[in-house]
Amino acid sequence: MNPSPDTIAEHLNHYPELAEQAKDWRHHFATDALSGKVILITGAGDGLGAATAKTYASFGATVILLGKTREKLEAVNDWISKNTSTQPVIVPCDLETLDLETAGNLADSIGDAFGTLDGIVHHASRLGPRAPLAHYPNDEWQKVMQINVNAVFLLNHALFSLLDASNRACVIHTSSSVGREGRAYWGAYAASKFALEGLSQVLADETEVAGRIKVFSVNPGGTRTAMRRDAYPLEDPLSLPTPEARMELFLLLQSPVDEGGETVEFVTGQQLDCRDWQGNVQRA
Numbered sequence: 544m545n546p547s548p549d550t551i552a553e554h555l556n557h558y559p560e561l562a563e564q565a566k567d568w569r570h571h572f573a574t575d576a577l578s579g580k581v582i583l584i585t586g587a588g589d590g591l592g593a594a595t596a597k598t599y600a601s602f603g604a605t606v607i608l609l610g611k612t613r614e615k616l617e618a619v620n621d622w623i624s625k626n627t628s629t630q631p632v633i634v635p636c637d638l639e640t641l642d643l644e645t646a647g648n649l650a651d652s653i654g655d656a657f658g659t660l661d662g663i664v665h666h667a668s669r670l671g672p673r674a675p676l677a678h679y680p681n682d683e684w685q686k687v688m689q690i691n692v693n694a695v696f697l698l699n700h701a702l703f704s705l706l707d708a709s710n711r712a713c714v715i716h717t718s719s720s721v722g723r724e725g726r727a728y729w730g731a732y733a734a735s736k737f738a739l740e741g742l743s744q745v746l747a748d749e750t751e752v753a754g755r756i757k758v759f760s761v762n763p764g765g766t767r768t769a770m771r772r773d774a775y776p777l778e779d780p781l782s783l784p785t786p787e788a789r790m791e792l793f794l795l796l797q798s799p800v801d802e803g804g805e806t807v808e809f810v811t812g813q814q815l816d817c818r819d820w821q822g823n824v825q826r827a
């Protein structure tokens with residue numbers, strides 16, 4: 544039987560921002576729900592990526608923290624080492640320069656250390672300038688596409704065999720509202736998120752029959768992070784939900800819950816939104 548919300552909140556004593564949210568979760572996760580799983584999180588030094596890493600580690604996952612700024616990764620690494628029973632790995636990596644060889648080296652290191660990979664959450668992203676396409680700087684277009692799309696392809700490509708070696712792997716592509724409906728002045732960021740949605744659907748379709756890798760795209764919706772502040776500098780950050788308020792869905796997708804003695808699995812390829820999933824994910 545899964546623990547009550549109070550037991551989960553108590554388990555999360557070390558992480559009050561998440562414990563506060565967990566009281567209202569619709570699903571009751573075992574406190575070791577992700578134990579034995581190895582999950583790579585990109586953009587893990589900040590915002591949603593840091594919250595995802597801390598959440599997964601709090602439920603027992605070994606997390607691989609990939610991001611640009613080493614100091615930010617070290618801070619998350621130290622927090623996890625101090626507050627959970629797991630030991631993370633940090634991978635400082637500028638996705639702007641990621642190529643097939645570097646991605647392959649990362650896959651070799653993960654393979655040597657763990658043998659398989661049970662999940663990837665692609666949070667790392669570049670916002671780029673807010674400008675009309677007619678004036679959009681070409682160098683920025685290339686950088687945004689490289690970080691938000693090409694790097695995701697390269698990581699999925701290089702890590703595919705390790706994911707396929709897992710009993711159940713899950714790849715989450717973090718999208719955006721402007722990746723589902725284009726909006727003026729969102730330029731390369733919007734186009735890159737549309738491409739990410741396409742990449743997610745293709746990978747989901749290719750892996751559906753074998754059934755070992757589940758693939759989703761998730762739009763977190765407006766969340767209190769540095770990127771949101773850059774996009775909306777006049778907005779009051781306190782009016783927005785915290786990254787921890789978005790974590791139930793990110794946890795559920797990596798760890799299907801046990802309901803009535805049965806593990807509930809989700810239909811792969813779904814396009815989800817943290818704001819309106821209402822606790823329901825279409826079931827297989």
Ligand SMILES: NC(=O)c1ccc[n+]([C@@H]2O[C@H](COP(=O)([O-])OP(=O)(O)OC[C@H]3O[C@@H](n4cnc5c(N)ncnc54)[C@H](OP(=O)(O)O)[C@@H]3O)[C@@H](O)[C@H]2O)c1
Pocket residue numbers: 585586587588589590591592609610611612613615636637638639665666667668669690717718719720762763764765766767768769770771
């Ligand atoms: N916050 C929102 O309201 C919102 C809404 C919709 C979608 N999203 C999506 O949610 C995801 C997480 O964003 P966030 O809001 O949490 O933003 P954030 O706090 O600014 O985090 C973005 C992360 O991406 C990393 N990153 C950027 N460029 C990189 C590069 N070249 N190489 C490696 N890592 C790089 C950053 O690392 P450094 O800090 O080291 O640079 C940072 O950890 C993104 O995919 C974003 O598009 C956010």
